[in-house]
Amino acid sequence: MSPNLKLAIALSLCISVxxxxxxxxxxxxxxxxxxxxxxxxxxxxxxxxxxxxxxxxFNIDNVPVSNVxxxxxxxxxxxxxxxxxxxxxxxxxxxxxxxxxxDQLRAVEGRIENRRFSDADAQLTPLAxxxxxxxxxxxxxxxxxxxxxxxxxxxxxxxxxxxGDLIVNKLGLKDYVNAYDxxxxxxxxxxxxxxxxxxxxxxxxxxIEEQAMKQQVAFVTADAMQTALNAKGHVALYINFDTDxxxxxxxxxAAVNEIGKxxxxxxxxxxxxxxHTDNSGDAQxxxxxxxxxxxxxxxxxxxxxxxxxxxxxxxLGADKPIADNxxxxxxxxxxRVELVKQ
Numbered sequence: 001m002s003p004n005l006k007l008a009i010a011l012s013l014c015i016s017v018x019x020x021x022x023x024x025x026x027x028x029x030x031x032x033x034x035x036x037x038x039x040x041x042x043x044x045x046x047x048x049x050x051x052x053x054x055x056x057x058f059n060i061d062n063v064p065v066s067n068v069x070x071x072x073x074x075x076x077x078x079x080x081x082x083x084x085x086x087x088x089x090x091x092x093x094x095x096x097x098x099x100x101x102x103d104q105l106r107a108v109e110g111r112i113e114n115r116r117f118s119d120a121d122a123q124l125t126p127l128a129x130x131x132x133x134x135x136x137x138x139x140x141x142x143x144x145x146x147x148x149x150x151x152x153x154x155x156x157x158x159x160x161x162x163x164g165d166l167i168v169n170k171l172g173l174k175d176y177v178n179a180y181d182x183x184x185x186x187x188x189x190x191x192x193x194x195x196x197x198x199x200x201x202x203x204x205x206x207x208i209e210e211q212a213m214k215q216q217v218a219f220v221t222a223d224a225m226q227t228a229l230n231a232k233g234h235v236a237l238y239i240n241f242d243t244d245x246x247x248x249x250x251x252x253x254a255a256v257n258e259i260g261k262x263x264x265x266x267x268x269x270x271x272x273x274x275x276h277t278d279n280s281g282d283a284q285x286x287x288x289x290x291x292x293x294x295x296x297x298x299x300x301x302x303x304x305x306x307x308x309x310x311x312x313x314x315x316l317g318a319d320k321p322i323a324d325n326x327x328x329x330x331x332x333x334x335x336r337v338e339l340v341k342q
Contacts, residue, residue, distance in 0.1 A: 058102025058145060065186045066141025074113040074207035075192065076136055079122040079129070086121035090114050092328050096244075096280050097208045098170040099182045099193050100146040105159050105170065107244040107281065108193055110211040114172055116204045126198040130179055133196045133205065142183035142194060149180050160282045170281060172206065175199040212249070213240065213332075222261035225339065229269075234340045236322065238332075239297065246292035248300065256297055259339065260304045270310045270342040273297050278331035279318040291315025297337055312342075 078087055091113035099106050119129050134144075148155055150171055156163050159170065167173050176199045185192040191210040197203070220228070220237055228235035237259075240252035248256060263269055275290030275297075294313035302308055323330035 058104060058106070058147075060101075060184070060186070060191070063143050063145065063184050063186050065188060067188070068139075068141040068185075070140060070185070070187065070192065073111060073209050074115070074205075075140065075194065076133065076205060076207070078115070078117065079124060079132070081124075082117055082122040086117050088116045094211075094213045095328055095331070097172065097193075097206065098281070099195050099206075099208070100148060100150060100155065100171075100180065101182060101184070102145065103148045103152065103155060105155060105166070108191075108208045108210055109213070109243040111209040112207070114204060114206050116174060116202060118202050119198070120201060122203075124203075126178060126200065126203070129203040130181065130196060130198045133194075133203075134181065137183045137185070137194055137196070140185055141187070142185045142192075144181055145184045146180065146182040150177050160284070165282075171195070171197075173197055173204060175202050175204070212243075220255065220258065222258045222265060225258065225262050226266065229339065229341045234338050236333075236336045236338050238335070239293075239337050241293055241296070244289065246289065246296045248296055253300070256300050259297070260301055260306065263301065263306050263310065272312045272314060272340040272342055274338040274340060275313070275315040276320060276334060276336050276338065277318050278334040279321070279325045280331065283317060287315050287317030287319075289315070290317050294337065 074091075091111075093111055094109070095112050096107055096109045097112045099108060119126050122129065124132065150167055150173070151163060156166055159166050167177065175197075177197055178200055179198045180195065181197075182193065182195045185194070193206075193208040193210065195204075195206040197206070220235060225235050225237075237255050239255050240249040241247060242249060259271075263271070273294045275292075275294035277286040277290050279286075291314065294315050298311045298313045301311060318325070318334065321330075321334045322336075323333035325331050325334060
């Protein structure tokens with residue numbers, strides 16, 4: 001990026017080197033050399049309801065890959081004039097968030113941080129705040145991907161029909177939405193989603209670095225499963241699936257293989273495979289997903305030659321939590337597959 005362009009962006013943004021922080025600002029780090037985005041042009045989409053833009057299904061492959069080196073997560077700093085006492089944030093190393101992409105709600109899992117501030121405290125108007133972040137995100141190779149606002153009637157209807165649930169529980173927004181712009185930065189290594197939401201007096205920035213969960217719970221061996229089933233009649237397993245899908249990840253197959261060993265070892269054993277989720281998102285969707293995941297485990301076991309009369313699958317969604325859904329740790333424990341002895 002040329003010195004003149006760097007200066008122009010710096011003057012328009014009022015935003016300095018991107019930092020990673022939660023409620024308290026980290027020490028500033030020296031600015032790195034910025035590079036121009038290597039992206040192909042993409043047709044702009046107006047997020048306003050009166051923009052006259054036809055709605056279209058979002059296809060991530062239509063978003064060009066950017067080669068701009070990204071600063072540290074969450075990529076964007078607080079406004080320069082915002083005092084530390086006016087900075088509010090929450091973050092998670094792994095959770096599920098939602099963004100509006102095209103005219104649909106899209107679930108994204110990975111590292112998440114939400115930042116909020118009063119525009120008056122930042123000495124910005126809502127429009128100035130929105131435009132500042134737009135310029136900064138586009139300089140990183142970001143492309144705007146939403147074609148509707150969160151309050152779009154069709155979007156709300158497709159996601160349970162409850163506007164409050166969509167705004168608060170799914171998108172995690174804290175205030176009324178005047179403007180909402182969702183951006184995607186596709187790099188060769190990862191996808192980064194950034195949503196900029198402005199109300200009449202505040203701004204919220206949601207950054208999601210898409211990534212798989214780091215497995216922190218070892219799979220249970222066949223012998224350990226047998227011991228637990230004999231003692232308690234059930235055992236909880238943590239099997240990794242693709243995000244918001246029922247496809248078992250390669251590392252999740254290790255646990256399923258152990259179930260197969262157990263069933264081969266104890267020919268009389270019959271099991272009910274129960275799928276469970278946390279309470280994030282739509283309850284009906286979670287129940288359907290948990291059913292599909294339980295069935296995926298059963299299907300994998302049937303492919304190993306296990307008699308179908310020895311297995312059944314049921315999805316319970318978030319109906320039977322074993323931990324508090326109010327924390328990341330609790331939600332992780334609730335996302336499980338249980339084997340129940342029949």
